[in-house]
Amino acid sequence: MGNWWTTEKRGYIIGIDNVGKTTMLHFLHQIFKPESEKSPTIGEVYNPAYSFFGVAWSDISLYTQRKTCLNLTAQWRDANYVIYMVDAADRERLPEAKERLHTLFQDEGLHQTKFLILGNKSDIRGSLCSLELIDALDLHEYADKNWEVATCSIAKDFEYKWIERIAEFITK
Numbered sequence: 421m422g423n424w425w426t427t428e429k430r431g432y433i434i435g436i437d438n439v440g441k442t443t444m445l446h447f448l449h450q451i452f453k454p455e456s457e458k459s460p461t462i463g464e465v466y467n468p469a470y471s472f473f474g475v476a477w478s479d480i481s482l483y484t485q486r487k488t489c490l491n492l493t494a495q496w497r498d499a500n501y502v503i504y505m506v507d508a509a510d511r512e513r514l515p516e517a518k519e520r521l522h523t524l525f526q527d528e529g530l531h532q533t534k535f536l537i538l539g540n541k542s543d544i545r546g547s548l549c550s551l552e553l554i555d556a557l558d559l560h561e562y563a564d565k566n567w568e569v570a571t572c573s574i575a576k577d578f579e580y581k582w583i584e585r586i587a588e589f590i591t592k
């Protein structure tokens with residue numbers, strides 16, 4: 421048996437704290453349990469890696485694990501996919517989220533990486549739509565990067581439309 425971690429594609433779910441990363445992984449873990457149980461925890465600093473859609477996913481909070489994350493930058497460099505999650509209803513913290521996202525865009529090692537900017541918590545009244553997120557996150561500045569934007573409600577969408585959206589992001 422080959423080493424799946426060297427051949428499988430890598431994905432990271434990245435975002436500042438409180439945007440819904442753990443909630444998302446929790447749902448994915450329940451849905452894809454049989455497959456994900458094959459996935460080992462990588463090192464001591466990551467949350468466990470889960471395998472979905474042929475991609476091994478880890479989630480990284482840019483704040484709660486801040487110190488560790490700085491050391492992990494080199495490891496992100498094998499990322500095929502980044503789901504960068506923001507809280508689309510938290511206008512106050514969008515500038516912080518933007519700043520961190522731009523840092524990722526500027527990382528040479530993530531040059532080839534596909535980004536899905538996922539605005540979570542769309543169930544909350546007044547949350548930003550995709551076009552508003554493009555403006556709020558100044559994504560036009562990075563028109564040369566490989567990004568796309570979608571909104572979702574991980575906790576309240578019981579039809580799991582966001583899963584289809586992630587599958588589309590990975591496969592297209």
Ligand SMILES: Nc1nc2c(ncn2[C@@H]2O[C@H](COP(=O)(O)OP(=O)(O)O)[C@@H](O)[C@H]2O)c(=O)[nH]1
Pocket residue numbers: 435436437438439440441442443444481540541542543544572573574575576
């Ligand atoms: N209204 C709403 N709340 C959500 C949604 N997704 C997550 N949350 C809540 O946001 C908070 C932070 O979620 P968590 O997954 O811990 O965020 P993390 O820090 O990014 O891992 C929790 O109270 C979740 O229940 C959503 O789609 N809508």
Ligand SMILES: [Mg+2]
Pocket residue numbers: 441442443481
């Ligand atoms: Mg978390």
